[in-house]
Amino acid sequence: MKVLVVNSGSSSIKYQLFDMTDESVLAKGLVERIGIPDSIINHYPSGKEPIITHQDIPDHRVGIKLMMDALLHPEYGIIKDVLEISAVGHRVVHGGEKFSGSVLLTDEVMDALKECIELAPLHNPPNILGIEVCKELMPRVPQIGVFDTAFHQTIPECAYLYGIPYKYYKKYKVRRYGFHGTSHKYVAQKAADILEKPLEELKIITCHLGNGSSITAVKNGISVDTSLGFGTVAGIVMGTRCGDVDPAVIPFLMDKEKLSIEEINKIIYKESGLIGLSEGISSDNRDLGKRAKQGDERAIRALSLLDYGIKKYIGAYAAAMGGVDVVVFTAGIGENAWKVRKGACEGLEFLGIKIDPKKNNSSNKEVIISEDDSKVKVMVIPTNEEWMIAKDTAKISASL
Ligand code: ADP
Secondary structure, rough: EEEEEEEEEOEEEEEEEEEEOOOEEEEEEEEEEEOOOOEEEEEEEOOOOOOOEEEEOOOOOHHEEEEHHHHOOOOOOOOOOHHEEEEEEEOOOOOOOOOOOOOEEOOHHHHHHHHHHHHHHOOOHHHHHHHHHHHHHOOOOOOOEEEOOHHHHOHHHHHHOOOHHHHHHHHHOOOOOOOOOHHHHHHHHHHHHHOOOOOOHEEEEEEEEEOOOEEEEEEEEEEEEEEOOOOOOOOOOOOOOOOOOOHHHHHHHHHHOOOOOHHHHHHHOOOOHHHOOOOOOOOOOHHHHHHHHHHOHHHHHHHHHHHHHHHHHHHHHHHHHHOEEEEEEHHHHHHOOOHHHHHHHHOOOOHEEEEEEHHOOOOOOEEOOOOOOOOOEEOOOOOOHHHHHHHHHHHHHOOO
């Protein structure tokens, strides 16, 4: 059974074709700079040379057509006929309150997705466009939607409501949704597998730290709280997003600087976090790490908020779950930045968290980095959202 996973973003399309019988990746690729000059399609067929093509890609329709051409190419393609693909799994960022699991993308579901556009105006439109083009090009192949928000639909009311008048929840569904659900679910399950313990018996804190970051409390296999909320801007500081801010700051700044809604949105989503705190040095953890090593106060300051924020959420979620058995680090920073892991876990010995510096520095991809006698197991687990999407897609299409 072959499953194609498509992640259609605003200016890029990522894809992976899986053979579900042996869980192998047959091909993967990235269509970049859609609608921007110098578009590129990078196609990596397994066991063959990568193919990098520069060609104008004005829109997602052309991008997805090129993805299909690459997969079907007589020389570097992987399949001979579209119908070799059993199902297509699409990453969808926002499913609102309607979807607590993955679903077949029927016309009814597509209408519900369109209703979610106002909740994720940047992400859902390109996701929907990708689905529509795939449906057109592969009308006989089932298309499945896998939502970033779905895993968090188990969060209890006391954690998903905000302390604003309840009428805004009723009227506009203003609440915490949470994101990166596919990643949190994947690494939590993987941690249980590695420890050979049932997921249903564990209290796990999963730290997905990339350009966008979120931390989740996974109790007995379900998400009970998460640091991202209504938008993708709350929680710990991110590359360019501010993380938790006293709401009073927003109207104060709008008043003082005479800012429009667009301008304040740009500040909190694009000009804050690591790039804002470092006064423009970089949004990238690697660049800041280098500058911090040279003693640059601005980089040290930015990174100190990151470490502190992660530590604070670990403490909060241990309290929310009545304890913690496992802490998992994943995504670009979580998987690679030993200094951030060290900084975040320092001082948490009282919770039973003891990092082994040697293991923390190891370049092993999947590794337990806590000391042998640490009550809490601390682990690094590379995320694999595409694989999770493929698995859900295969399961749903098999049940059709
Ligand atoms: P996205 O959210 O865009 O998927 P990633 O998960 O790729 O982001 O994470 C990007 C972040 O990971 C960047 O801040 C980058 O600096 C950091 N990162 C990647 N590799 C390393 C590394 N070897 N050491 C430290 N940080 C790293």
